[in-house]
Amino acid sequence: MKVFGALLSPFVRKVCVALAEKGMAYELVLSSPGGPDPDFLAASPFGKIPAIKDGDYTLADSTAIVTYMEAKQPSPALLPAEAQARGKAMWFDEFADTIFATSGLKILFNRLVGPRLLKLPYDEAIALQGETELPRILDYLESVAPEQGWLAGEFTLGDISVASMLRSLSYVRHGPDAAKYPKTAAWYGRVTARPAWLAVAELEAPVSERLMPKD
Template sequence: MSIKLYGAALSPFVRKTRVALALKGIEFEAVHIDPNDPPEGYEKISPMKRIPALEVDGQFLADSAAICAWMDKIQPEPALYPSDAMEMGQVIWLERFIDYDLAMRCTFAVFRNRIVMRLLGKDCDEEKVQHALSTTIPPLFVYLEKTLKDREFLVGESMTVADIALASQMVNFRHAGEQVDPATYPNLSAHIERMHALPPFAQAIKNESGFVQKVLG
């Protein structure tokens, strides 16, 4: 089976799939795609020209959730989704909440302005960053903090794709110079620290941090 993962290292969605692939021991070829300048014909792989996309023996998947669901079928262990029906639904909800609602604030409002805009030679809209940090992000952190109360993982007794998705978004938050306040959100902060200590995350953070520091100058 030939597997290619199309994407860029700093994308939280690409990182999410890379970490999941690594945890499952699935070998793949990484193919760099600049989301701001995708190559001609990339729409045949990813119709909306987004990353990540996965190619498996000439067939394609163009969404991180779809890719993670696929890998859970071909390599069931360690499981990314619970067998319990209610817990499965909760994981699907949380993955969606993190990939859309949390990502919109932490990655697209904060990380994109502070890091990506500089890569593009444009100015950071710090007003937009501060609005996210003070207004739109805290309620989401409060929800996650309550979800993690007395828990090691977001759902059930083992790590799921929801935990991986959350930790991946928080890498970008970290790259942008922010962190979850452990005094205000102790459960969420501890969860992120545990996840980022996992070898696939620790290696990704180490590899990416040097590049981010160059961007920041």
């Protein structure tokens, strides 16, 4: 399976970690939003990352892709069978991809992706706005982060999605803060110690070496 994208993106990292959790082989094809690879554009009708090509089958959107993977290879499950746990897993995935990403990406795009990577117009005022929105989101996360184990009881897509958003924010100095958010930081530590996460982190290492703040 080909995954089009770049590992700085929380959505791309989420798909790669989910594939690694399932032990499914993939090739990461470095792609930026918008193109120009025709295979990527065919897989992602709106030019967003990630997208996949699996044989002749193409699909965009991280949650759609993981849902496809889950049906294709149900074990180990990332979406629980039990109703309440599945509902919570989807909630945390949605929380990460919409509420958290809406604010977090204001910072990531306007401090890193726009100015340093894609050389696109950026606006520090939008980054500052994202920063004012983050505390409510991080306070919520701290209130639901479990003392042990995972966000939805068992380990699910929700853990991967939320941790991946936090990982991307560490590129702009908004990663987990153990002093302020100890339960979140401990849970994040558990997610990022899993072999699947570590395998993707190894792929991401050249990106982090280049772009992570040094102090």
